[in-house]
Amino acid sequence: MSDLVLDNLNMVFNVSTGGTVHALKDVSFTLKTGELLSVLGPSGCGKTTLLNIIAGFIRPTGGEITLGDEEIDGPGVNRGMVFQQGALFEWLTVAENVAFGLEIKKTPQAEIDKRVDEWLEIVGLAGFGHVPTYQLSGGMQQRIALARCLINDPDLILMDEPLGALDALTREKMQSLVLKIWKETGKTIMIITHSVEEALLLGERLFVMAPRPGRLHKEYRLPFAEQGLTNDLRDVKGTKEFGETREEILTMIWNMEEEIMGQV
Amino acid sequence: MLDLMFEYRGFIVGFIFLALIIASIAATIFGRKLIRTEKTDAVFGNPSRALGGWHWVVTGVSFILLVWIYYSWDMARAFYPKSANELCQIAKLDFAVNPIRSVFPLDNEYLRSTTLLKREKEQLNNLENEVNNLELSEEAQAHAEETIQLMRSALKSLTSSEFLDSETVNKLAVVESQIKEITNNLTKEGYPGEPSAEQVKLAESQERWGDTGNEIPLHPSSPRGYKFDAVAKEMKEVSREFGRIKNNNSTFLSQVDELKDRIAIFKEVIKSSKSSDKALADKQVDFSKTLRRVLQRIDDGLIFPPQSMEGIQAALVGLEKEKNNQQGGLGFIDSWMMPGGTIKAGTTACSEQGSGRWLPKPSDTLRTLTRISDPDIGYKGHPLLWYKQKPVSEMVDLIVPDFIAALIPGGYPQYSEDGSLSSNFKSKVYNFASGNFESFSVPVPSGHIWDSLLRVLAGLFFGIILGVPLGLFMGLSRFCKGFFDPLIELYRPVPPLAWAPLILTIFGIQDDGKIFLLFMVAFAIMVISARTGATGTQLSKIHAAHSLGASSRQILRRVILPNSLPEILTGIRIAIGVCWGTLVAAEMLAGTTGIGFVENVARKQSDYEIIWTTIIILGLLGLIFDLIMRWVINKVIPWRGKG
Numbered sequence: 001m002s003d004l005v006l007d008n009l010n011m012v013f014n015v016s017t018g019g020t021v022h023a024l025k026d027v028s029f030t031l032k033t034g035e036l037l038s039v040l041g042p043s044g045c046g047k048t049t050l051l052n053i054i055a056g057f058i059r060p061t062g063g064e065i066t067l068g069d070e071e072i073d074g075p076g077v078n079r080g081m082v083f084q085q086g087a088l089f090e091w092l093t094v095a096e097n098v099a100f101g102l103e104i105k106k107t108p109q110a111e112i113d114k115r116v117d118e119w120l121e122i123v124g125l126a127g128f129g130h131v132p133t134y135q136l137s138g139g140m141q142q143r144i145a146l147a148r149c150l151i152n153d154p155d156l157i158l159m160d161e162p163l164g165a166l167d168a169l170t171r172e173k174m175q176s177l178v179l180k181i182w183k184e185t186g187k188t189i190m191i192i193t194h195s196v197e198e199a200l201l202l203g204e205r206l207f208v209m210a211p212r213p214g215r216l217h218k219e220y221r222l223p224f225a226e227q228g229l230t231n232d233l234r235d236v237k238g239t240k241e242f243g244e245t246r247e248e249i250l251t252m253i254w255n256m257e258e259e260i261m262g263q264v
Numbered sequence: 265m266l267d268l269m270f271e272y273r274g275f276i277v278g279f280i281f282l283a284l285i286i287a288s289i290a291a292t293i294f295g296r297k298l299i300r301t302e303k304t305d306a307v308f309g310n311p312s313r314a315l316g317g318w319h320w321v322v323t324g325v326s327f328i329l330l331v332w333i334y335y336s337w338d339m340a341r342a343f344y345p346k347s348a349n350e351l352c353q354i355a356k357l358d359f360a361v362n363p364i365r366s367v368f369p370l371d372n373e374y375l376r377s378t379t380l381l382k383r384e385k386e387q388l389n390n391l392e393n394e395v396n397n398l399e400l401s402e403e404a405q406a407h408a409e410e411t412i413q414l415m416r417s418a419l420k421s422l423t424s425s426e427f428l429d430s431e432t433v434n435k436l437a438v439v440e441s442q443i444k445e446i447t448n449n450l451t452k453e454g455y456p457g458e459p460s461a462e463q464v465k466l467a468e469s470q471e472r473w474g475d476t477g478n479e480i481p482l483h484p485s486s487p488r489g490y491k492f493d494a495v496a497k498e499m500k501e502v503s504r505e506f507g508r509i510k511n512n513n514s515t516f517l518s519q520v521d522e523l524k525d526r527i528a529i530f531k532e533v534i535k536s537s538k539s540s541d542k543a544l545a546d547k548q549v550d551f552s553k554t555l556r557r558v559l560q561r562i563d564d565g566l567i568f569p570p571q572s573m574e575g576i577q578a579a580l581v582g583l584e585k586e587k588n589n590q591q592g593g594l595g596f597i598d599s600w601m602m603p604g605g606t607i608k609a610g611t612t613a614c615s616e617q618g619s620g621r622w623l624p625k626p627s628d629t630l631r632t633l634t635r636i637s638d639p640d641i642g643y644k645g646h647p648l649l650w651y652k653q654k655p656v657s658e659m660v661d662l663i664v665p666d667f668i669a670a671l672i673p674g675g676y677p678q679y680s681e682d683g684s685l686s687s688n689f690k691s692k693v694y695n696f697a698s699g700n701f702e703s704f705s706v707p708v709p710s711g712h713i714w715d716s717l718l719r720v721l722a723g724l725f726f727g728i729i730l731g732v733p734l735g736l737f738m739g740l741s742r743f744c745k746g747f748f749d750p751l752i753e754l755y756r757p758v759p760p761l762a763w764a765p766l767i768l769t770i771f772g773i774q775d776d777g778k779i780f781l782l783f784m785v786a787f788a789i790m791v792i793s794a795r796t797g798a799t800g801t802q803l804s805k806i807h808a809a810h811s812l813g814a815s816s817r818q819i820l821r822r823v824i825l826p827n828s829l830p831e832i833l834t835g836i837r838i839a840i841g842v843c844w845g846t847l848v849a850a851e852m853l854a855g856t857t858g859i860g861f862v863e864n865v866a867r868k869q870s871d872y873e874i875i876w877t878t879i880i881i882l883g884l885l886g887l888i889f890d891l892i893m894r895w896v897i898n899k900v901i902p903w904r905g906k907g
Contacts, residue, residue, distance in 0.1 A: 057807055075810035087804035090903040091826040100822075101812035134903040145808075152812060 002068035002078070002155040004031040004054065004188065010062030011049055011214075022213035023049045024060070029207070029216065031190065033155075036182050036225055038191045038203030040249065042256050046214025047192045051158050054190070055081050067156060077101065080154035084161045086141040088133045088148075094120070095129035097144055101152035119147040122184075123177065139170035143177070150181065159191040163198065172233055175201055179228050196249050200224050200242060201233065208249060210256055218252070220245070273474075273627050277342035281333050288326035291319040329626070337616065338625035340601035341474055347597045348473040349481045351607040352614035353492035354591050359609040360499035361583065364439075364506050368577045370584075377423070377567045384419060387558050388412055391551065398548050404533045411526045411555065418519040418562055425569035427513045435509045436573060442502045443579035446495050450586045454487065456494040463490070474628060480607060480614040488590070506576075510565035523559050527552065624873040629880070632873040642711070643862050643874070648881075649713040653705035661699025669694035713881065715857040719775060720843045723782025727839060731787045732832055735794025736824060745795070756788040760846040764853055773854035778847060785846050786839040793835025797828025830897075830904040837893045844886060 011024040023046045031037055039047050052058045053065065056075040065072045067079065088097050095116050102112045120126050123143040133141060142162060149157060159178075163171045175198065182189055193199050199206055204225050210217035222245070227236045236242060295317070333339050340347065367376040374382075395408050421427045449455050459467075467485035484493040534548040588595060598606055605618015615621070624632070636643045639650035672690045679685050687695075695701055737744040755763075764781055771777035801824050809823045851860025859878050866874035897904070 055807070055811060057810070075807070077811070077813040079811060081808060081811040083804045083808060085804065087802065087808040089805065089809075089823065089826070091829070091901070100809070100814075104813045104815075104818060132903065148808075148812070154811075 002033055002188075004156055004190075005066045006030070006054075006063070007065070008063040009050075009053065009060050009065060011046070011053065011058075012061045024053075025213035025215045027063070027214075027216055029219075031156075031188060031205075033188050034186045036189050036191075036202065036204045037207065038193060038199040038205075039207045039209060040193060040196060040199040040253070041207075041209030041214075041217070042211055042253050042260070043194070044214075044260075045209040045211040045256075047209060048160060049214065050209075051160050051190070051192050054156070055079055055158050077105075077152050078155045080149035080152055080157045082142070082145050082149050082157065082159045082162045084164050086138075086145040088141055088144055090132070090134045092133065093129065094125060094131050094133055094136070094144055097133055098147045098151055100148060115151055119151050122150075122181070123147045137170075139166050139174060142166065142174060146177070146181070150185070150187075155188060157187050157189045159189065161193055162191065164194065171198075176228070176233060178202055179225060182225075183229050196246050196253070197237065199249075200245060201228055201236065206249075208252060211260060217256075220249075274342045274345050277333065277338050277625075277627050281330070281339055281342065284326040284330050284333075288323045288330070291322035291326070294319045295323070332623070332626055335604055335619045336623040336625040337602050337620035338627055340597065340620075341625065344597050344601060345473055346486065347594060347601070348607055348614075348616075349485055350489050350492075350591075350594055351598055352480050352482060352609060353484050353489040353496065354587065354594065355607050355609035355614055356496035357492050357499060357587060359611075360496045360503055361580070363503040364443075364576070365580055367506075368573070368580060370577070370580060375570075375573075377570070380561070380567050381419065381423065384415075384558060384562060387554070388415055391554060391558070394551055398551060399544060400534070400548070401537065404530070404537070407526065407530055407533070408551075408555075411523065411530065414519060414523055414526065415558065415562065418516060418523065419567070421513065421516045421519060422511050422562070422565070422567040423569055425572060427515045428511065428569055428572060429513045432509060432511060432513070432568075433572070435505075436568075436576060439502060439506050439509070440575040440579050442498075442505075443576065443583055446498050446502070447579070447583045447586045449495050449498070450491065450583075450590050452491075455491050459484075459490050474625065480616065482612075482614055488592075488594075491590070511568050512565050516565070520559070520563050527556050527559060530555070622872050624876050628873055629876055633877050633880070636874070636877070639711070644856075644865060646857050647711040649709070649711040651707040652710045654708045655705045656703040657699040657701050659699075660696065660703075664697045666694065666697045669697055712857055712859055712862050713885070715775075716847060716851065716859045717885070719778045719782060719858070720840070720847055722775075722779045723843055723847075724786045724836070724839060726779070726783045727786025727790050728836065730783075731790025732794045735791040735832075736798045736820065736828065738791065739795040739798025739828075740820075740824070748791075752788055752791055755784065756792075760785045760842070761849050761853075764846075764850050768850070768854055774856075778850050778855070778858075781850055782843045782847055785842050789835050789839040789842065790832070793831045793838075794828055797831030798824055800831065801827045830901045833893070833897050833901060837890070837897070840889050840893065841886070844882075844889070848882065 007028050009024055009027040011022075013021045013023055015021055027050065039050065041047050049058070053060050054072065056072050056079065059073070070078075072079075089100065092100070098116045098119055099112045102115065107115075116129065117126070120129060123146055125140060125143055125147070128136070128140070133144060136144070145162070162178075163174050166174060178189070178191075179202065181187070189202075191199075191202050193202070200222060201224050203220075203222055206220040206222055207216050208218045208220075209215065224236050224242060227239075298319070365371060369375050369378075372379075392409070392412055395405060395412075398405070398408075400408065463483070466483040467481075470481045470483050470485075471479070473480055484490045531552050534545075534552060591598075602616075602618075602620055605616065605620050607614055607620075608617045635641055637648050639647035642648060642650075669690055672693055674688065674690050676691050676694070677686045677688045734744070734748060738748055739745070760781060763784060767781045767784070768777040771780050805823055805827065806819060809819045814822065847858070848860035848863070851858035852864040855861050859882060863875055863878040866872075866878065
């Protein structure tokens with residue numbers, strides 16, 4: 001098993017104008033294998049910092065963080081990442097983008113071809129392998145980013161507002177795709193988002209974070225992701241329970257924002 | 265084939281000229297029609313309205329070529345090939361009559377006598393004012409003032425008709441009647457009769473217009489030509505006679521004699537007084553010299569009484585009128601077919617003056633280009649672009665460094681007692697590395713164009729392979745940026761040509777110096793563009809590559825380098841342009857091959873055709889470079905601007 005364990009994580013940034021910013025304060029939680037976690041919070045609450053620490057792009061100033069039995073120190077292939085704008089390599093074709101991680105690992109070409117085809121099939125881009133990525137729409141680019149991340153078979157998938165830049169329709173399709181992948185692969189997934197609806201749909205567990213200093217404010221355990229696997233997403237969103245939870249969280253975040261405004 | 269083309273050059277140029285006119289008119293009509301039928305939005309400022317429009321390209325190109333053909337007089341030569349020869353004969357008359365004409369206010373504002381008189385009077389006034397500043401003795405000053413007064417009266421005896429002697433009056437009358445005679449000859453049909461066999465032979469044996477450079481056939485070959493040639497010869501004699509006429513009346517001559525004595529005395533006086541003040545003494549000497557010079561000019565006797573030459577002037581006007589009358593349609597050709605200049609005659613030749621001279625005719629330019637493209641002719645003993653056989657050993661010498669022989673253990677062989685020389689492995693390697701062996705030859709390109717090309721490409725090559733890595737590291741490392749930035753920013757703003765004298769002195773005027781100069785130019789540009797490219801890499805792409813397991817080296821090669829390609833390629837495109845410009849200028853400074861060298865030699869010889877040819881070659885090469893780069897950019901970085 002490879003659970004993600006965060007123990008008393010602290011992150012303090014030095015600001016160039018002098019002084020410090022407490023981006024994360026005493027963050028502790030355990031994410032079990034196969035769990036789907038969404039993180040929500042007002043801007044400046046340290047969501048992205050938290051993700052970057054887990055991905056290993058930055059080192060925390062305090063606390064411990066382990067994945068499985070290994071301490072996280074720097075980026076690694078066991079944690080895949082999907083970025084908001086896709087961060088695709090536009091000089092490569094769709095297939096070459098997806099194959100990037102396997103090429104790095106010096107996988108035999110025949111196996112690369114086979115697995116790339118498989119994954120393009122899964123994300124619904126079969127037959128697009130030879131197309132340059134800059135010719136594709138935002139939704140298709142995000143599918144490639146997903147495939148590029150998943151083909152590496154990571155233990156943990158981190159998503160940084162992956163659907164933020166998409167239009168409503170594409171977004172809904174992508175939400176189903178994420179749920180489908182979660183179900184079929186059984187991967188641990190952590191999604192950061194600023195959309196309450198998305199956080200409710202794509203989270204078995206949901207953390208609401210509070211700013212200044214960034215910290216975990218409240219945790220929810222939600223049934224909507226499970227429901228979304230079998231039902232239409234719009235039906236799930238239409239339930240009374242979904243509406244009530246959404247209003248509750250919206251009010252919570254609204255109050256946090258008000259508090260910040262009051263402080264200024 | 266080419267000879268045939270030159271033979272019918274006139275027809276070809278004429279045909280092309282007409283074809284160009286038709287093409288531009290047709291394209292213009294098409295364009296007008298398109299504007300009428302294209303009922304898209306009529307808003308001013310919509311950039312998409314500038315798209316397309318090949319027909320205007322046709323009009324533009326035709327226009328340039330038409331202007332070139334017209335102003336270089338290629339059209340005149342195509343349509344009126346014999347006109348230049350006839351105009352030359354007319355120019356001969358102009359040339360012959362010019363010594364007389366220039367005396368009269370026909371082409372100038374004043375009569376020559378007026379100009380001279382004005383000048384001498386001014387000089388005398390100046391001298392009069394100067395006298396008081398010379399601190400002369402009273403006696404000497406009086407002497408000087410009297411001398412000036414006497415000069416004034418000498419001028420008067422020239423301008424007054426009462427002193428003019430009858431001999432001069434007769435001579436002037438003779439000139440007048442001779443000019444009238446010549447005018448009369450011009451009106452005669454068939455003057456001066458049938459040309460002699462010798463004249464016909466000369467006319468037939470001479471080359472046609474444009475067969476050699478700017479030379480225009482000198483000998484007359486048409487009835488009108490013979491007539492003008494004949495009267496020009498007569499006019500030449502008259503001009504000579506006129507030039508000998510002087511206003512030497514007796515009163516004037518005696519005044520001049522007296523003035524000469526007076527000036528000599530004055531000279532003695534200031535010599536004996538020997539002023540101790542050196543500046544003052546110099547002033548006095550200058551004064552006496554000026555006095556003598558004014559006298560010498562007056563002594564020429566070129567000033568005549570105002571009315572004495574009116575007859576000659578009228579005769580000249582008559583001659584000019586008759587000349588215009590007789591030249592007929594040639595006047596039209598001269599002013600409309602040969603714009604921006606005319607044909608002038610000299611003592612031994614006729615030549616084109618104005619744009620016909622400095623703007624080479626397209627057909628001549630093509631001929632020159634064809635001629636110097638011939639590898640056997642070339643320019644200054646070097647072909648433009650050809651190949652030569654080069655032994656492989658020379659290339660081995662260039663590529664393999666000599667020191668590899670020194671790496672082999674042991675020593676070089678010595679001669680033996682009997683004087684024979686042996687070799688061992690070490691000496692064999694040395695012979696190989698220094699190119700000292702028999703080898704077959706392979707063809708390699710050579711020539712002025714190739715030399716220039718090679719220098720640019722070599723400079724660019726070193727600039728890229730050294731500049732790009734450094735630029736990338738400067739974009740990624742604070743140390744690299746801080747350490748190398750001062751070096752590059754200090755030498756880069758200096759205009760490359762300002763470095764040229766220094767670099768060429770250190771590295772030599774041949775390839776080494778120029779390549780190093782171009783390397784410096786390309787290096788700075790490549791460093792800066794690669795740095796911009798590296799700094800512009802999105803962090804998320806690097807993060808993504810890290811999460812996919814890429815090492816630092818892999819990220820540099822697979823993410824940062826391709827991501828910087830647009831900037832690097834733009835940098836190369838700029839570097840090619842700057843290198844090309846720098847190279848031509850550097851070749852003009854020093855060297856013995858290259859296109860800049862060719863142009864510089866042509867400049868020294870005022871060989872306009874070669875100058876234009878090199879300009880055209882440079883333009884075409886620049887265009888080819890740019891097209892190649894555009895193609896490469898489209899092929900290599902199609903995502904540019906779409907990422």
